[in-house]
Amino acid sequence: MRYSALQILKEGLTGNRGWKPVWREPDPKPHYDVVVVGGGGHGIATAYYLATAHGLTDVAVLEKSWLGSGNVGRNTTIIRSNYLLPGNEPFYELSMKLWEGLEQEINYNAMVSQRGIINLYHTDPQRDAAVRRGNAMILAGAGAVLLDREALRRRCPFLDFDNERFPIKGGLWQPRGGTVRHDAVVWGYARGADRRGVDVIQHCEVTGFDIRDGVCRGVETTRGAIGANKVAVCVAGSSSRVMARAGLRLPIESHVLQACVTEGLKPAVPGVITFGAGHFYVSQSDKGGLVFGGDIDGYNTYAQRGNLPTVEDVCEGGMALMPMIGRARVLRMWGGVVDMSMDGSPFIDRTPVTGLYFSGGWCYGGFKATPAGGYCLAHLVATGNSHPVAAAMRLDRFAAGAVIDEKGMGAQPNLH
Amino acid sequence: MIIDHPLLGPRDAAEFVYLGDARLIDRPDWQGENAARLFHDYLHVRDNPAGEHRELWFHEHGDRSWLVVTRNTLTHEIIRVELARDVALSLGRGR
Numbered sequence: 001m002r003y004s005a006l007q008i009l010k011e012g013l014t015g016n017r018g019w020k021p022v023w024r025e026p027d028p029k030p031h032y033d034v035v036v037v038g039g040g041g042h043g044i045a046t047a048y049y050l051a052t053a054h055g056l057t058d059v060a061v062l063e064k065s066w067l068g069s070g071n072v073g074r075n076t077t078i079i080r081s082n083y084l085l086p087g088n089e090p091f092y093e094l095s096m097k098l099w100e101g102l103e104q105e106i107n108y109n110a111m112v113s114q115r116g117i118i119n120l121y122h123t124d125p126q127r128d129a130a131v132r133r134g135n136a137m138i139l140a141g142a143g144a145v146l147l148d149r150e151a152l153r154r155r156c157p158f159l160d161f162d163n164e165r166f167p168i169k170g171g172l173w174q175p176r177g178g179t180v181r182h183d184a185v186v187w188g189y190a191r192g193a194d195r196r197g198v199d200v201i202q203h204c205e206v207t208g209f210d211i212r213d214g215v216c217r218g219v220e221t222t223r224g225a226i227g228a229n230k231v232a233v234c235v236a237g238s239s240s241r242v243m244a245r246a247g248l249r250l251p252i253e254s255h256v257l258q259a260c261v262t263e264g265l266k267p268a269v270p271g272v273i274t275f276g277a278g279h280f281y282v283s284q285s286d287k288g289g290l291v292f293g294g295d296i297d298g299y300n301t302y303a304q305r306g307n308l309p310t311v312e313d314v315c316e317g318g319m320a321l322m323p324m325i326g327r328a329r330v331l332r333m334w335g336g337v338v339d340m341s342m343d344g345s346p347f348i349d350r351t352p353v354t355g356l357y358f359s360g361g362w363c364y365g366g367f368k369a370t371p372a373g374g375y376c377l378a379h380l381v382a383t384g385n386s387h388p389v390a391a392a393m394r395l396d397r398f399a400a401g402a403v404i405d406e407k408g409m410g411a412q413p414n415l416h
Numbered sequence: 417m418i419i420d421h422p423l424l425g426p427r428d429a430a431e432f433v434y435l436g437d438a439r440l441i442d443r444p445d446w447q448g449e450n451a452a453r454l455f456h457d458y459l460h461v462r463d464n465p466a467g468e469h470r471e472l473w474f475h476e477h478g479d480r481s482w483l484v485v486t487r488n489t490l491t492h493e494i495i496r497v498e499l500a501r502d503v504a505l506s507l508g509r510g511r
Binding site for chain 2: 238240241244250251252253254298299300301302309342398399411412413414
């Protein structure tokens with residue numbers, strides 16, 4: 001069924017009896033052309049683009065829990081393409097272009113809202129860095145605007161411009177950045193993939209890989225063995241655990257990233273604001289809640305919860321940036337487990353096992369990358385070659401010295 | 417999380433800085449035959465287990481000692497705390 005205003009009108013007049021489930025609940029077949037492990041944003045997007053861009057529809061997505069139960073349901077919904085390095089920026093700009101056409105393409109309301117994102121700067125050197133980053137963005141076609149103090153004050157009068165420690169001098173604005181309804185992204189992609197014949201199989205955990213003579217021929221699951229010509233793993237947060245079952249060690253540590261949301265408030269925050277110096281960023285959801293977070297907790301963990309010192313640090317950052325936030329009450333806070341890679345950048349690559357492909361290491365920025373991550377992994381699986389914008393995201397880049405270190409922190413995952 | 421420091425007793429984890437897997441104590445031999453590959457693995461590749469994990473914590477806001485903490489990464493339970501110096505000595509390091 002195609003969704004449209006006319007369809008809503010028709011269903012409204014006929015008692016809403018015509019709506020169908022958005023995807024089927026098929027049992028796994030014994031063999032597929034491609035098995036995608038992980039029913040999060042990246043996995044389901046990969047299956048969608050395998051079907052739409054490459055005509056591969058003999059595809060299954062295996063999810064150990066319910067669809068979208070991992071980080072795609074736990075992030076703070078921000079999209080942006082404001083990266084610096086040539087190994088990253090064209091990839092994220094492709095993702096932004098896919099976001100801009102997503103709802104029309106998948107015929108699903110994902111509430112893509114390009115309300116803009118502003119990265120604040122506080123010193124002359126930070127302004128220079130913002131100009132450099134802005135130029136890199138403009139070269140990649142992402143667009144960027146440098147806001148001085150007065151231009152920023154007109155947009156965000158509530159900021160504490162004269163903060164003693166970090167006086168705000170301006171910001172780098174990407175008007176095309178914004179927010180997206182995260183769950184709807186999974187549901188929309190799943191519906192699109194399902195309509196083209198992809199089997200979306202929930203509650204089916206992959207417990208092992210069928211690897212013979214260095215070739216992956218399928219997966220073992222809690223619902224039996226499933227053969228496959230190719231297997232693509234998209235399980236960021238649990239990448240080390242899952243890939244260990246294929247005998248691989250990864251340049252990844254698992255860390256927890258926390259986020260909070262306040263009660264619903266009247267519209268106050270016009271877009272996304274990031275306060276890197278104070279480890280705080282914020283946006284306002286369409287329901288009115290202030291959605292905010294900061295840095296990762298900083299220690300290895302697989303618990304989908306963090307500790308209070310980090311929450312305190314984030315809230316102090318919020319108070320320093322916009323004192324009015326002190327009147328808002330936090331409704332909920334939660335944590336998601338992220339793959340922190342050794343240079344802060346992701347991987348979309350083949351592995352030493354023939355027929356086994358890997359996407360992971362998305363750090364705290366996997367959500368914005370969902371469309372391009374799926375698009376580029378589908379390209380790699382279908383054609384055997386890396387997509388040009390993801391060609392630098394190799395698993396062997398540390399041995400080759402070709403790291404993509406946006407922050408220049410070196411091999412220290414909790415500093416990226 | 418409360419880390420039971422062997423010298424100072426129970427301390428808040430917020431006083432510490434985290435480095436990572438305690439195997440970082442075992443620096444490879446730089447003169448070894450395959451030193452380049454060993455240093456690549458030493459610096460970049462991790463086991464990253466779900467469950468018991470031995471890891472290095474630095475008491476930056478305290479006595480500035482390095483600790484080896486054995487902690488469960490699924491529950492955050494801290495099982496054992498040792499001075500990294502003692503661990504290194506027991507591995508045969510000179511000092």
